[in-house]
Amino acid sequence: MAKYIMRELPEQFGRGKRRHAPRLLVEGTVTLGELAERIARGTTFASTEIEGIVALLVDELSGSLADGYSVRIEGLGAFTAKLAYQRDIEPEECEGGRRNAASLRVSGIAFRPDKRLIGATAGACHLKRKKCPGYVSPSTGRDGRWEVAKAFLRSHGMMRVKEYQSLVSLSPTAARMELRAFAEEGRLERYGSRAQLIYLLPK
Secondary structure, eight states: OEEEEEEEOOHHHHTTSOOEEEEEOOOOOOOHHHHHHHHHHTSSSOHHHHHHHHHHHHHHHHHHHHTTOOEEETTTEEEEEEEEEOTTOOOOSSTTOSOOGGGEEEEEEEEEEOHHHHHHHHHHOOEEEOOOSOOOOTTOOHHHHHHHHHHHHHHHSOBOHHHHHHHHTOOHHHHHHHHHHHHHTTSOEEESOGGGOEEEOOO
16 A cells, blocks of 8 residues: 655745645665566566566667657557756757767656556555654755654654655755765664665664
């Protein structure tokens, strides 16, 4: 069952009123290996064969995107490559500039989900509201955010970056940096890395 919390929106969106929007809490990450094992249980394929097919699909997908195509997979969605300037290149200020292909790079992949994927997810999703210390305004200061983090940890035992981000209305980067700073100050202990990184109160 998926969990969600209510997050206070910035004031400009609320037009002077306190408004809140639901946000899904990410419980963790399901890997390709785990998906392959689930699929293999209902087929004659081995999980390693399924992983191999997906790897081939990724190769073909990246090749088609690199050639300038948009790739649409029925039931899943459409993929399109996004371009940006190289990190040390300044954007052109007018049309007909001198920038060439060497000044550009593929900066990401845009994904537009198929309606069937959205519908299937919505139909299978059963939501439950997660209890938390309360709403945190985007204007709340660092000390206020620390109090919210401390209260959450006392009731839940551990916290991930995604949870802190949702609780205090910070960007992923800002939430990660602030938790790291709290750990460096001795307020928190950190264990694991990347997707498995968790924070605890010191014993």
